Amino acid sequence: MDLRIFTEPQQGAAYDTLLTVAKATEDLGFDAFFRSDHYLRMGAVDGLPGPTDAWITLAGLARETKRIRLGTLMTAGTFRLPGVLAIQVAQVDQMSGGRVELGLGAGWFEQEHKAYGIPFPKEKFARLEEQLEIVTGLWATKTGETFDFHGTYYDLTDSPALPKPAQDKVPVLIGGHGATRTPRLAARYADEFNMPFASIEDSERQFGRVRAAAEAAGRRADDLVYSNALVVCVGGSDQEVARRAAAIGREVDELKANGLAGSPAEVVDKIGRYAEIGARRIYLQVLDLHDLDHLELISSQVQTQLS
Numbered sequence: 001m002d003l004r005i006f007t008e009p010q011q012g013a014a015y016d017t018l019l020t021v022a023k024a025t026e027d028l029g030f031d032a033f034f035r036s037d038h039y040l041r042m043g044a045v046d047g048l049p050g051p052t053d054a055w056i057t058l059a060g061l062a063r064e065t066k067r068i069r070l071g072t073l074m075t076a077g078t079f080r081l082p083g084v085l086a087i088q089v090a091q092v093d094q095m096s097g098g099r100v101e102l103g104l105g106a107g108w109f110e111q112e113h114k115a116y117g118i119p120f121p122k123e124k125f126a127r128l129e130e131q132l133e134i135v136t137g138l139w140a141t142k143t144g145e146t147f148d149f150h151g152t153y154y155d156l157t158d159s160p161a162l163p164k165p166a167q168d169k170v171p172v173l174i175g176g177h178g179a180t181r182t183p184r185l186a187a188r189y190a191d192e193f194n195m196p197f198a199s200i201e202d203s204e205r206q207f208g209r210v211r212a213a214a215e216a217a218g219r220r221a222d223d224l225v226y227s228n229a230l231v232v233c234v235g236g237s238d239q240e241v242a243r244r245a246a247a248i249g250r251e252v253d254e255l256k257a258n259g260l261a262g263s264p265a266e267v268v269d270k271i272g273r274y275a276e277i278g279a280r281r282i283y284l285q286v287l288d289l290h291d292l293d294h295l296e297l298i299s300s301q302v303q304t305q306l307s
Contacts, residue, residue, distance in 0.1 A: 040112035071101035078107030
């Protein structure tokens with residue numbers, strides 16, 4: 001079971017804070033550092049000092065880390081033209097020595113688009129499908145050849161399809177709860193399917209849909225990695241769990257029901273139940289980015305039991 005650290009910087013984090021967490025992620029033996037792609041805070045936080053851009057952040061971290069994988073859950077398709085995104089991700093992959101992964105979603109948070117003047121189209125999912133075809137097609141085009149695409153929303157002619165990523169294939173993550181179109185897209189384009197903030201029962205149901213869609217598309221179901229993203233709140237005592245829950249404005253019982261919360265033993269047990277339904281990777285949503293002792297506890301008393 002891979003454990004990855006997943007951050008939500010729009011809630012309030014400067015680049016230096018993210019760098020500190022990413023270096024701790026690497027030093028403590030976690031597999032990867034991922035971040036969200038949002039420009040506006042959510043809920044009752046001030047969001048100071050303001051948003052940071054996902055791919056600019058990852059470019060910086062690419063030069064200041066050595067081992068961990070780096071990526072997004074999920075890059076919003078509404079924020080970037082697909083040709084530009086393909087260039088950005090390829091460049092950051094080169095900067096990291098081939099450690100980047102691209103999670104790509106349709107985009108959903110209308111308020112942040114209004115706040116920063118970003119168009120919020122109605123037909124987001126159909127655009128996402130074209131974006132996936134373009135980004136993966138550009139990377140797959142052989143050097144010296146050109147790429148063309150003529151779709152409903154995007155039109156590319158004689159693209160040199162450069163630069164190329166350092167990896168032969170940048171892993172693509174697709175996720176979500178959609179019952180039909182999401183599994184179909186995952187079956188066609190994804191190396192990993194991620195189920196965000198879902199129960200074991202809902203995850204098992206959705207994993208089954210994706211597996212069936214993969215087989216219908218001529219792929220082996222196990223060609224994909226299946227993963228979950230879950231909020232984490234671990235403590236060595238009930239008091240420590242309660243303190244960490246209060247620090248992120250959540251209740252302990254709610255966190256235990258909907259995330260990974262409690263003692264290390266409780267969290268290991270729940271991760272094991274996700275593993276039983278096919279999850280091979282867990283993204284730990286860490287909401288208090290200043291509590292590095294939390295990461296150390298998870299590393300020493302949770303991760304070690306899953307190795």
